Amino acid sequence: MLRAATVTYPSLLTDYPFLRKLYEPSLPPTSIIKADLEYVAHTWHREGFDLWEEVNGIHFFTAMVQLKALEDGASLARRFGDPGAADFYEGQARELGKSMWKFWDGRRGHLVSTVGITGRNPPRSGLNCDLMLGALHGNGKVFPPWSENVLASLEKLVKAMNGRYPDRAPPRTDGRPSGGAIGRYTEDVYDGIGTGGGHAWFICTASVARVLYSSVVEFSKKQKFDVTPGNLQFFRMVNPEIIHTGEVVMMDDRLFNETVRWMFEYADGFMDVVRRYVSEDGVRVGSMAEQFDPWTGRQLGARDLTWSYGSFLTAVEERGRARGWVWGT
Numbered sequence: 001m002l003r004a005a006t007v008t009y010p011s012l013l014t015d016y017p018f019l020r021k022l023y024e025p026s027l028p029p030t031s032i033i034k035a036d037l038e039y040v041a042h043t044w045h046r047e048g049f050d051l052w053e054e055v056n057g058i059h060f061f062t063a064m065v066q067l068k069a070l071e072d073g074a075s076l077a078r079r080f081g082d083p084g085a086a087d088f089y090e091g092q093a094r095e096l097g098k099s100m101w102k103f104w105d106g107r108r109g110h111l112v113s114t115v116g117i118t119g120r121n122p123p124r125s126g127l128n129c130d131l132m133l134g135a136l137h138g139n140g141k142v143f144p145p146w147s148e149n150v151l152a153s154l155e156k157l158v159k160a161m162n163g164r165y166p167d168r169a170p171p172r173t174d175g176r177p178s179g180g181a182i183g184r185y186t187e188d189v190y191d192g193i194g195t196g197g198g199h200a201w202f203i204c205t206a207s208v209a210r211v212l213y214s215s216v217v218e219f220s221k222k223q224k225f226d227v228t229p230g231n232l233q234f235f236r237m238v239n240p241e242i243i244h245t246g247e248v249v250m251m252d253d254r255l256f257n258e259t260v261r262w263m264f265e266y267a268d269g270f271m272d273v274v275r276r277y278v279s280e281d282g283v284r285v286g287s288m289a290e291q292f293d294p295w296t297g298r299q300l301g302a303r304d305l306t307w308s309y310g311s312f313l314t315a316v317e318e319r320g321r322a323r324g325w326v327w328g329t
Contacts, residue, residue, distance in 0.1 A: 025082035037073040037085070040066050041092045045099075047116060051130055052184060057114040060103045061130040064138030067096050071139055100142045109230070110153040111143065113185070127157045128185040129204035132211050136314075146215035148230035154211055155234040160186045165200055165294040176262055177237055179269020181277075181294040182208050192291050192301030199291040199300055202277075202308035205270050210315040212267035213322040216260050220325035223251035225259070238262050264326050267319070274312060288312065 022033050029035035044066045050059045070093035077086035103111050105126065112126030135143055135150045143149050158180070165181040181200035188198025219225040227235055227247040235242040239259045242249075249256045277292040277299070288308035290301030 020080065023076060023080045023082075025077075025080060025085065033073070033076065034082075034085075037069065037077070037089060040069055040073075041089055044070075044092065044096050050114060051133070054190075055114050055124075058102075058116045059114050059130070060111060060128075061113070061134035061137070063096060063100060063103070064134035064143070067093055067100070067142060068137070068139040070096065097139075097142050103143075104149055108156075109233075110156045111149055124185060124187050125160070127153070127160050129157065129182055129201070129207055130184070131157065132207040133203070136207060136210055136214070144214075144218075145211040146218040148226075148228045150211060151215065151231045151234040154208060155237055158182065158208065161200075176239075177266055177269075179205075179209070179266060179271070179273055181205055181273050181292070182270070183291075192289075199293050200273075200277075201291050202274055202288050202305070203311045205274050206308075206311040206315040209267040209270035209274075210311070210318050212263050212270075213315065213318040216263050216267070216322040217318070217325055219256075219260055220251070220322075224256070225249055235259065238266060261326055264319075264322055267322075271315060271319070 022031055024031040024034055026034075027038075029038050044063070045058075047057055048059070048062065049056055051061050070089045074086040074089035074093065077083070077089060102115055103113075105112050108126070110127060111131050113124070113128035113130050114126065131150065131153045132145075135145045135147070138144070158177070161182045162180050164183065164186060182204040183198050183200045184204055185198075189195040190198050192199070225235075225248075227242055227245055227249065229245050232242070232245050239255070239262055241255060242259065249259065251257070277294075277297055278286060278288055287299070287304060289299035289303050290305045290308065292299050
């Protein structure tokens with residue numbers, strides 16, 4: 001955020017010199033950003049707990065945001081006159097980027113949330129909404145939201161969640177999918193208080209929508225999308241007319257325009273679910289807690305979870321960009 005601010009407003013560093021205290025080149029580090037970057041650069045390969053604070057291992061989400069932090073940190077270090085550190089952060093980012101393929105399970109055809117699980121943690125399928133969150137909050141180069149690997153994982157995650165939670169979106173008469181409630185992972189048992197059974201999360205439902213909107217924007221910018229063995233099932237889910245791999249669908253093709261429009265409408269279905277369960281909160285209209293019960297509409301877990309609001313707002317923002325590409329408004 002500091003890097004973005006200084007690029008947009010270059011006078012910040014001269015007008016407010018105290019900002020430099022956030023990054024001091026000295027070692028051992030005496031400033032918060034430098035200390036964080038040094039820690040990430042030296043420990044990214046170690047096991048730790050996932051973003052849900054439940055499983056010890058090497059995690060997709062953590063690795064994706066670490067990769068972005070190291071790349072942004074290298075740029076920041078150069079701006080603050082620390083070229084040696086910048087070179088080191090860039091080198092570690094390259095190594096981390098090359099290691100990311102360990103999260104792709106070609107046999108199952110989707111990314112896995114965690115590798116190297118140790119101790120007494122129960123086995124999981126690896127399908128987890130933190131795959132969507134990692135793609136959205138990562139560096140945009142390795143496994144971006146529109147990559148075949150992320151879209152393949154989205155298709156399988158949604159399919160698994162449709163079997164777990166009732167889909168209250170009206171069924172479509174044309175056979176195309178409609179949005180539904182999305183939880184963290186299929187084996188989830190945390191209900192916000194105890195272990196009575198995991199519910200759907202606002203973060204997860206909105207993140208699926210945002211991945212779809214982001215893909216609409218990217219395909220529209222490129223004016224094409226490629227159908228591969230990895231993403232074929234995703235595209236067939238969205239548009240049953242897509243049946244062949246190796247196909248490059250161009251913007252001037254009817255198939256392209258139908259597909260991106262239907263992806264947009266599919267994403268809207270997930271946002272409709274978010275809207276419905278926000279409205280059904282019996283405490284305060286418009287509040288967003290951690291979880292919601294798709295059977296009763298009751299909100300559960302942490303009240304007014306910041307990330308719930310943040311995931312909704314960023315999805316709305318991405319929706320606006322996608323709408324502009326699809327409809328020109």
